[in-house]
Amino acid sequence: MDNSRESNRKKVRRISSRQHSIDTEEIYRKGLAAKNGENTERNMRDAFKSFKKASKNGHLLATGELVDCYLHGRGCQRDYSKASKLGDAKIALYYGKRLEIQKCAKCVKYFWMASDKGEKEATQRLAEIYRAGMMVEK
Numbered sequence: 001m002d003n004s005r006e007s008n009r010k011k012v013r014r015i016s017s018r019q020h021s022i023d024t025e026e027i028y029r030k031g032l033a034a035k036n037g038e039n040t041e042r043n044m045r046d047a048f049k050s051f052k053k054a055s056k057n058g059h060l061l062a063t064g065e066l067v068d069c070y071l072h073g074r075g076c077q078r079d080y081s082k083a084s085k086l087g088d089a090k091i092a093l094y095y096g097k098r099l100e101i102q103k104c105a106k107c108v109k110y111f112w113m114a115s116d117k118g119e120k121e122a123t124q125r126l127a128e129i130y131r132a133g134m135m136v137e138k
Helices: 002-036 046-058 060-072 080-086 089-101 107-116 120-132
Strands: none
Touching: 002 060, 002 080, 046 060, 060 080, 060 120, 080 089, 089 107, 089 120, 107 120
């Protein structure tokens, strides 16, 4: 009896997981339709909201679209910090460089982010910053 209950629970989890995946894909497609103005007026704010929701549910393509929204201020306020956290190493490196030009110590955080994601230039910048004692304690 216990074995059949366990089997039923696994089936319910599988179905639930599959449904979650379908819902997330629908949310992503809704975002694309709003972004491209398909069957409706183009609405970047709705697209942004859909991409954010699908991204939170683990949809990778939605995450890419969300990063693009943050980078270019599409449907939201431009936010390099959020784009860096969600995006790839190049975005974190770019934002780190922008902060470094402004002599902002936060640049170290973004260079670390980029370095952790495999960006060699960020690792070199960190080495130079630490060697010179710039923006960090010696």
